[in-house]
Amino acid sequence: MKHFENVIIGFGKAGKTLAGSLAKHGQEVLVIEKDAQMYGGTCINVACLPTKNMIINAQRGVDYEKSLAIKNQLTSKLRNANYHKIADLDLVTVLNATASFIDNQTIEVTDESGREKITADKFFINTGSTPIIPAIDGIDSSRHVYTSREMLDADHQTQKLTILGSGPIGLEFASMYQQFGSAVTVLGHSDRILKNIDENIASMVEQDLISDGIDLKLKADLMQVKDTNDGVQLIYQQNGEKKIVDADALLVATGRRSNTDGLGLENTTIKIGSHGEILTNDTLQTNVDHIWALGDVNGGPKFTYISLDDYRIVNNQLFGSKNKTLANRPVYSTTTFLNPSISTIGMTASQAALSGKNIKVLTLSAGAIPKAKVIGDDRGYLQAIVDNDSDEILGATIYAEESYETINLIALAMQTHTPATILRDQIYAHPTMTESFNDLFADL
Template identity: 45%
Template sequence: MNKYENIIVGFGKGGKTLAKTLTAKGQSVLVIEKSKRMYGGTCINIGCIPSKSLILNGEKKMSFSTAIEHKEKLIGMLRNKNYHMISDEATGEVLDGTAKFVADHILEVTLPDGSIKQVEGERIFINTGAVPVIPPIVGLRESTYLLDSTSAMDQEKLPDNLVIIGAGYIGLEFASMFNSYGSKVTVLDASTDFISREDDDVSELIYNDLVEAGIEFHLGVSIDKVKDHADFAEVTYTENGEKKIVKANKVLAATGRKPNTSELGLENTSIQVTDRGAIVVDDFLRTTADDVWAIGDVKGGLQFTYISLDDYRIILSQLFGEEERKVSDRVVVPYSVFITPPLSNVGLTEKEAQKRNIDYKIFKLMAAGVPKAQVLEDARGVFKILVDPKTEQILGATIYAEESHEVINLIALAIKANLPYTMLRDTIYTHPTMSESLNDVLK
């Protein structure tokens, strides 16, 4: 049996970054990855990078087939770079195969040829990410027209008619993206509330803009079944008590993702999981087994690649620091939804502040008032910033506007640094930029 100081199961963001650091310190590292198309992890191969490439090129009115070629070239380059980032190190090794625990620190790896190799690690880091959830709708899982968030980006041909099940953030990104290439997109969702986490005025703006762009929504519906025909799928749903049918070339299930643990053999270990299959960790990402950690989506919680990267920092502070970083310190976490224009948030929304009876002052500016938005020829959207009237510190911000994903990081930094909102208001920004909107919105 081969023994290693460190074994990392899965090639995700946090794990690969940790592997690079450990090999740089001369420690032996084995990274096990079951798919050659996943070197580098979810973000590079099936997540943020390919989806944002397709979204951007859709906005540029590039043809779908050309955009797919661009996407494949991009992720192919990144995948190769990530593989060699580990394999080229003197103490690094990448093993293709499917790993299964047989004990807390021993794994059996089924290789591509069917043979089995057993390996042992002094430390083990589980970094297997998450997998799409397919809802239990009659005929959906069996449908030859079914797509998930991964296969949706591997289509060689643009679907003329696309039905998306789920009006959450993932569903909206795909709806916006496929619509930009010319697909007729219909979104079905069981909830009557549209992106209910957001403030009602923001949700209404986004809904109206997406409808204006040509996307059709049916909210508060129950999806009864999916039936395949020779050239299309028939999706039957009930809306206001009435049975309705929509035909589609593809049906995309965008109903969330769950931790990828079902085939890890964790029942053979002392590693505990939740009812949803998430690995239980403490404030330092340690599992219930000694010297075994979980990184990224596999432990549940926020599914962002930058969370996985911060997981790496937390583990690094234990191995080589003074355990100065921990999960509970992670309170200022921005996010972006890459519809067109993008939606970004950090901290409290107005809805959350009201629910928690937190006193606030609100600053609001429509994106049409920002010169750069006019230059970009998309003046849709709004800026909303909540401020504590006593301390003048920023409580939260929601930006639905072009380049919001850049501006939100500036606001997140101000919150993290406990800066008064006047610091952002009075800063001199370059022109024309979306960040200079902070001069106006915070007046």
């Protein structure tokens, strides 16, 4: 039986970065990853980077086949670089295998050469998340049902695509495929899209998606999936009426869950939450002192930059001042990469109205921003929530070109408690989207 100082299960953002730090501090590390196509984690291989690369190329008018080749080249290069960044370190061993706990101290590792038991001083679980597939008649047996990962690897463009789910993942794929020229239908259970933003802005996004040619069917519940000679027939219910839509493929984008499948957690005393997530304290330590859970698997926000911050918390506890925890995590934004993109941070207007704070809601049409006109898409809307007593920003929603860049300046202001008047009076390069803050905050 082999013993290591540290075992990291999963080669994701948090795990790989922690492996490098442990080795830098002179500690031995075994990193176990069951899928050689996932070195570096979900983001660089099957999520953030490849999808955004495909979206950008679709917006540039690059055809699907060429975009796919560019994407594959990108992910291969990134995966290889991530692997060697860790595997080439003297104190790190990377093993392509599955790992399952036998008890709190021991895992069983299985690869092509067989099985082996391994113990460790510390275990770090970084196995990410996996798509949720709802229990719908025929969905498991269909040959034409895909998850986002499988859709990204499709070697040909789906001409007639239906997407189940009107959240960020579903809408990003809808926008991408529409720009590639596919006919896209979205089936959404809710009566509106993007429930994390104010309804008035969500309505704008909805109308723009429709005007782009996406068929949004909301308050729709998929009841049955049937394969046909040409693709798949989807039977759904909307407003009490049974309806049918035919497609070449169905993309299921109904959320993700913590990936603990096959980890053997039932053989340990590690506590699991109601949604299958590994429960941790504010330093990401489980109830078993020598086991931590980082990234999506612990049930936190499922973003690669949150996984990176999970690493920072654990690393700070192991080698730093021990003052970094979930409780003092910096503010952070989220972006849905549509056309144009939409980014949010902090409170929405509806949340602020219920907070009891003395607030001011400031708005600006994206059509008033010169750079938006230069880009060629001046659709959208900017909204900021400001505390009237301190001029500090409490939240913002930016639905406009390059929102994913401008929102970071808002985040920095919120984190440092910088008044919005500073952003109002700043001299920005011209033409840029950030100079919109001169006008957005003009009434302060």
